[in-house]
Amino acid sequence: MSTLVTMAASKEAIAIVLDVGPTMNSAPAGEATPLQTAIQAITMILQRKMFAESKDEIALILFGTTDTDNPLVDGDSYEHVSIARHLGVADFDLLQMVQNDIQPGDTPADFIDAMIVAMDHLESGLQGKRGFGSKRLIVLSDLSSPFGDDQLETFIDVIQKFNVEVNFIGPDLDDNDDDAGGAGPAEGGSGDATPGKDKTPQQRAGEAMAKYIIEKSNGASYSFNEALPALSYFQSRQVRPTAWKCLLEVGPNLKIPINGYIKMKEFKLKQSWKNVYAKDPSLEIKRERTHHLDDEEETEVDPDDIVEGYCYGSDRVPMTAEDKETMKYQSEKCFKVLGFTQTEHVKRGHHMGDSCLSVSAEKGDEAAAVALSALIHALYETNCVAIVRRVYAARTSPRIGCLIPHIKADYECLYWIELPFAEDIRTYTFGSLPLKEGATTNKKYTPSADQLKAVDELITSMDLSTAAENEDGEKCEALKPKLTFNPYFQRVYQCLQHRALHPDEPLPELSPLIARCLQRPQAVEVACQASAEKLGKAFKLERVAKKKEDKSGEAMFKENGASKEGPAAKRPKMDDDLAGGIQAITKAKVTEVGTVTPIEDFQDLISRKDEDLFEKACEQMQERIQQIVTDSFGQQFYGKAMDCLKALRTESIKKSESNNFNDFIQDFKDTLITKGRRDFWDKIIAEKQCLVSKMECEESDISKEEADTFMAGEVKKEEATPQQEETTADDLLADL
CATH class of the missing domain: 3.40.50.410 (von Willebrand factor, type A domain)
Structure with missing residues (x-):
């Protein structure tokens, strides 16, 4: 909170x-x-x-x-x-x-x-x-x-x-x-x-x-x-805000002196109680940190002989303090407007950071106050916000945020809220539930009008905006964040006070006054009772009896193994991690990519913790693809070969081994044309399973233009003239 x-x-x-x-x-x-x-x-x-x-x-x-x-x-x-x-x-x-x-x-x-x-x-x-x-x-x-x-x-x-x-x-x-x-x-x-x-x-x-x-x-x-x-409520510690002074730069010629004050900030406990005394409270607490080698003697290492390092693959790259200082981002303190956009373009979910900054003009600077006021009213009247680059101090990381106009009867200011960079955004796509009108699946789960009405009434009855009364008896908001203390902090303070005064006693029970913060307001409790009962009638819950499943082969095998009829030495030993039953026991360990289940074999091999095994598995998969295409009667096995090619390409991108795949695909093209399998190459072009460019993998040596050029003109025309077919045959003979 x-x-x-x-x-x-x-x-x-x-x-x-x-x-x-x-x-x-x-x-x-x-x-x-x-x-x-x-x-x-x-x-x-x-x-x-x-x-x-x-x-x-x-x-x-x-x-x-x-x-x-x-x-x-x-x-x-x-x-x-x-x-x-x-x-x-x-x-x-x-x-x-x-x-x-x-x-x-x-x-x-x-x-x-x-x-x-x-x-x-x-x-x-x-x-x-x-x-x-x-x-x-x-x-x-x-x-x-x-x-x-x-x-x-x-x-x-x-x-x-x-x-x-x-x-x-x-x-x-x-x-x-x-x-x-x-x-x-x-x-x-x-x-x-x-x-x-x-x-x-x-x-x-x-x-x-x-x-x-x-x-x-x-x-x-x-x-x-x-x-x-x-x-009964413990107050948060009071902090005297210090103004962050800077120049608000709007274009190359307009610079407005401003003061930034923290309007809201996440409160964190200082946790100074973590410093405890072992026996004698009069002794000063000291911390000592030593470094030791991972050997039998645990040899202590002098701090001057220690250099930080970073892993780069299997290598460790040392990084001294001088190197770090040299590589630090060089910047200067600034508060610069990058542009303007409509308010609706800045979504609430884009707000970041643990604080909000209130920006006002420099005290006593009348010209700055007039200029900032003009900017505030312009943003308010046009329903816009300013996108700003903020650097708190020299050599600190830059932040991007927006300035939102805030106008009240007795004051006006701009609120600065941090926004994410492109790398900070994680996009997750979730399929919508097929519950809309006209849905073709899960129709039995589509809520009825009575069910929707029951949920709507429950939400309305639990509205906190009118759940309390002020001194005049008028309805007002309950549990305002501004007036509600965090019960977690209250509980910590209660325990600290009890431990300090009663060090040998167990911690006290939760105070009833703190527990009251975790309960719904009484007005909401009463108002939502009828709606909750109506909701329970609208959504009937039935207990589903668990179906009696037939015994699986694994269960039967376990029973036979656990029986007392045979000697214990002959009972089969089952590992805890064998989830596949008899099939998992009887299945042989994969040693190479076969032709029956090539994709499963390939995935099995590359999943093992062996870097050299990946290259070997790729070579075997390439051989299987060529073998399947060559042995195919017409286009009978083309689908299977294409699935193998897609799996190989996908894993090559994931493992940053795109150049290996690119070399294979170029040689494979020549092989297909040489052996009269041009139709499979046309299928590769249509499925866009060709060269891997830098756009897909940074390790690739192929640019996007080179990849496009490689594919251009290679798609087989739907209608070819006899002369073109004859020319193609001549070309094949020449290649042979």
């Missing part, structure tokens, strides 16, 4: 504020406590940052702890608030601390005090650091602890001044039902704060305060039921 590579945002500083007070550790039997659910959410946040290789920095602040550890503590203010982890990049140490070291406290604490401590820690922790464009507070609490609002307005002013985003994860703040408790456990054993209990007046006051802070800071709130599924 390909993943969009977007412009990486500036680094973000995040302070996670976690409530570990007594109300977070109470839950009905069998239910996860709010603290356990909150720890699960924090774990997912850290995993997303780690596996995305994010440079964002995270701090962890706990409130409700028995002890107090923060720089703002002053008497009764900011008590029971502790900075568990200072601001830094997320790593496995932080992940392990969250999962194993967080303990519930026994004293409630003020969540506003904890947010103020977190904000102060962000400001002090970012001193001297650059590249942080945003700050965020993530508060995970059931909001059941007492709080004070004496510093609330000052705190909100600071949040607004520094543009800090505030997110609350806990109870559902949109639930206004006074009698409603928690929304119940989330999938996977987690639920909203205090699940199954009515909200206390203190909790309602905390929710009202959280709503006020969110409103003033343009923040957001999420229940645990909403947050856990969203956080």
Whole structure:
């Protein structure tokens, strides 16, 4: 699956504020406590940052702890608030601390005090650091602890001044039902704060305060039921694209400075976990590669004495580094338009490469922007694309591609997509099924109108373009590639995280949230059920009983050999690879091309791994062809001789031995004319089994013109005059 590579945002500083007070550790039997659910959410946040290789920095602040550890503590203010982890990049140490070291406290604490401590820690922790464009507070609490609002307005002013985003994860703040408790456990054993209990007046006051802070800071709130599924997906690593600068050459006089950015690229795992430690993790991993001779002592060879070589037939040609450097393709960086063509001429199946390039004008160059805009609109209005030769950098292989115009309301650009060269295209021809109207074969397999209608309804019912709903309740596309994470990557990340934290345990089962990605959307599941049943009725399946076959000679022979009636020494020994039964056993090994089955004998001989045997087989086949033609009564055996000639010619081309065949065919012509077999030569000309030219085999010494000249004038006329026949006879006598 390909993943969009977007412009990486500036680094973000995040302070996670976690409530570990007594109300977070109470839950009905069998239910996860709010603290356990909150720890699960924090774990997912850290995993997303780690596996995305994010440079964002995270701090962890706990409130409700028995002890107090923060720089703002002053008497009764900011008590029971502790900075568990200072601001830094997320790593496995932080992940392990969250999962194993967080303990519930026994004293409630003020969540506003904890947010103020977190904000102060962000400001002090970012001193001297650059590249942080945003700050965020993530508060995970059931909001059941007492709080004070004496510093609330000052705190909100600071949040607004520094543009800090505030997110609350806990109870559902949109639930206004006074009698409603928690929304119940989330999938996977987690639920909203205090699940199954009515909200206390203190909790309602905390929710009202959280709503006020969110409103003033343009923040957001999420229940645990909403947050856990969203956080369960690991994000792809963010990459900052670098512009590929070049000149777009349109003809000899027009050169437009352009910037190329990767719009889409196939995402690949870095697989850095392949570097493992044998025993001591403190030791540095080193790789050593040595070369040894294939002898009894396995003599080690010095790297300076090694030269790469390439096989050329049976010879090995050495190739030094200097030779390779000299033979490298010499080129220069370019982006040159070769021509233009209609869009329909570039088929979707011709798109190649693992990325798509977005081409725009050089920033700040107004003339380049105007020129490129004119080209974009010209291509769009004429429904054309530009065919372009692209060389990424000096001494790199050239690529050919097309430029497709892309125009939107707020921007316009050209998309460059790589196209194949002629050598990259593989043409496979498949015969069409004889199911069309008027077909003469397989009429019983022709689908009926009801069957075609059933298949059409099934396809319609599984349409993903309207299988989901947006926030406004409108139909929209389901499983958009842009918003769908690759479940394979998600599973790899899940296993890596588990192995790092639990090295001695087996890998975990597939997460239900990841497994859900492999299932059809619920709307599609329901919609296609009726169509699938109708399809099953339209296409009736019947179990066909296997026919009882008569015992073959081979089976009978095996039974006789395996019987206990005779002594074991007299039982025939059967090889596993004898697929032809008795015929294969009794058939003698082919040693030469015979006259009974010459083609089979010839194929048998040349299929063996012996280069000298091919030349010998060709000589024998040539003798058999001449013998069959000479011994033929009239044209009785001409068909058989022609089949042998075709087989010889085909295999000579495959084995690049066309010159041997050409020498034979020239001598064979003289032999045929000499022995009065001109009619067979005319048949060779008609069947076009004459000389092999360079067009058919590169090893041939015969050009296409020479081959055509050799055949020209040799076709026998249908009506010959008596004088011409007499002349032909005289010529034959002269040749004798």
